[in-house]
Amino acid sequence: MPYNIAMVSDNFFPQPGGVESHMYQLSSKLIDRGHKVIIITHAYAGRTGVRYLTNGLKVYHVPFWVVYRETTFPTVFSFFPIFRNIIIREQIEIVHGHASLSNLCHEAILHARTMGLRAVMTDHSLFGFADAASILTNKLLKFTLSDVDHVICVSHTGKENTVLRASLDPLMVSVIPNAVVAENFRPLSYHSHNARRHSAPGPPQPLGPHDTITIVVISRLFYNKGIDLLIAAIPRILASHPNVRFIIAGTGPKAIDLEQMIERNVLQDRVSLLGPVRHEEVRDVMVQGHIYLHPSLTEAFGTVIVEAASCGLYVVCTRVGGIPEVLPNHMTEFAAPEEDDLVAATGRAIAKLREGKVRTELFHNQVKQMYSWTDVAQRTEIVYDEISGAFSYDEHGQDAGVGAARSTTRSRAGVQSFALIDRLKRYYGCGIWAGKLFCLCVIVDYLLYVVLEIFAPRSRIDIARNWPKKDCRNGKEKDADAVKAGATVGRKRSSRHRREKRAEPDES
Known part of the structure; x- marks a missing residue:
């Protein structure tokens, strides 16, 4: 059954990143499967209004004030009039928000439920429980997810984290991982399966002791990405291995610290800082290296390490969050998020490459078989079917219809009621004081919706024509x-x- 879907988040192109790529690829595959998909995000420099991307994907760039890391200023209610206008114009049935730190995502889900629409949220991040920022974020997440039809996480670790943070029933949370377009991340020496059908690849040629090994790092240069750990480890790695060099791409507040480390240790000839790179340029950077180093301190999935493995790089990464779920052990060298262990793990990876113990030339085809955006779209479509009531259940809670064969990909969850009194009951249980505040927000949002329906009736809003297929x-x-x-x-x-x-x- 085709649906009209709105993907909403502060994070979207032209900003590079995992959430941005996830939204674009998922939307494109859903369009291929016959659904109508639009994206709602905020305006970027030089990019406002309505834009069309490949495959007829329509993007609404809403003019809102950006305060930090491309996140808009939270106002709760000011987004409602333009959001309602877009939803009615495009005849949207399902609102799908992305990223727990996206203000537009939280507000869109609140307004969608007020308008009587089905709502889904995909959480791409992990957060703690002790510091002030995490406590506030978790309370905001609990507010939004108290009245949502289904939640998707990109890893099982992410699911556990989200269930605890938002006090959710685990049955209403599904795990659907990210994926990668393997054809866009091919190694330099890649040959198709047909081309080598009659001659299987031989063992890799070990790198000689004097051959240069290049370590690639592509990341946002923020604290949570482990850049401080990287800054401490690079001089020690280069001191222990004279024929090793680094290529680092990315931008962020830690770029100054990286530059200072390079100047302090006189490593200008062994460490190259490329600055920001576009997503379509990532592969060209990765294929210059042999090892991909990922020192992140927290990560729900880590799409970039899948891209690196697809390019034929041996991955050194920290054992945090959902990273251990992403790639098999023969593609990765794990380390604790500590300086000494990261240096030791990188040394082990260098030794394995020099001894020819790692078959990196096989990684691309293996990744291609493990991850597919078509599979992600199919599994997301099952979630949409579930919250829309397309599945029927027997007395044992099993699928009674044609969806029975697909029941293993999703979790069974009840469909949330749109009645205002039922919504208030769900919000009231969020805390002694927070519950009352949340109920007040929902009531004001409902009254604003009534006012908009009276003074800006639907009959005055033109219906947009669908993209020709x-x-x-x-x-x-x-x-x-x-x-x-x-x-x-x-x-x-x-x-x-x-x-x-x-x-x-x-x-x-």
């Missing part, structure tokens, strides 16, 4: 509404023809 039967492009209407007429004609056929007398 290609009809595979004759190669011509047709409007999606026309194709849908044509399919309905075709079914009616076919049904009438069968009835007439049955009514004809038997000549024999």
Whole structure:
């Protein structure tokens, strides 16, 4: 069943990142599967209004004030009028928010539930429970997820973290990992399976003791990405291994500390800082190296290490969050998030490459078989079917319909009621004081919705035409509404023809 879906987040292109790539790839694959998908994000420099991307993906860049790390200023209610206008124009049925630190995501889910729409949220991050920032973030997450139909996490560790932070029923949280377009991350020496069908690849040639090994780091230069750990480890790694060099790409507040470390240790000829790189340039940087170093302090998934493995790099990463779930052990060298252990793990990786113990030339095809955005879209579609009531259950809680074969990919969860009194009951249980504040926000949001319905009626909002889709039967492009209407007429004609056929007398 096709759905009209709105993906909402502060994080989207042209800003590079895992959430941004996830939203784009998932939206594109859902469009390929017959759904209508739009994206709502904030305006970027030189990018406002409505834009169209590949495959007819429409992006609304809403003009809101950005305060920190491309996150808009939280106002709770000011986003509602323009959000409602977009939702009605595009006839949206499901609102899918991304990232627990995205203000637009939280506000969109609140407004969507007020408008009587189904809502899903994908959490891409891990947070603690002790520091003030985590406590406030977790309380905000509990507010939003108290009235949501389903939650998706990108790893099992992320699911455990989200369930604890938001006090959720684990049955309403599914795990759907990220993926990678393997064809966009091919190693330099890649040959297709057909090209080497009659000659299997031999063992890798070990690197000689005097051959240079390049270690690549591509990351946002923030504290949580382990940049302080990287700054402490680089001089020690280079001192122990004279034929090793670093390539570091990315931008952020820790870039100054990296530059100071390089100047202090006179490493300008062995450490290259590339600055920010576009996502389409990541592969060109990765294929220059042999090892990918990922010193993150917290990570729910880590798409970049999958991209690195697809490019044929041996991955050295910290054993934190959901990273141990991402790649098999023969592709990775794990380290504790400590300076000494990171240096030792990097040394072990260098030794294995020099001895030829790692078959990095096989990584690309293995990653290609493990991760697929088509699979991610299919599993997300099952979540949409569930919250829309497309699944039916028997008395044992099992699928009674055609979805039975797919039940292992999702969790069973009840569909949340839209009634205001039921919503207030869910919010009231969020805390002694927070519960009352949350209920007040929901009531004000509902009253604002009533005012908008009266003074800006739906009849005054034009309905946007859908992007023309290609009809595979004759190669011509047709409007999606026309194709849908044509399919309905075709079914009616076919049904009438069968009835007439049955009514004809038997000549024999």
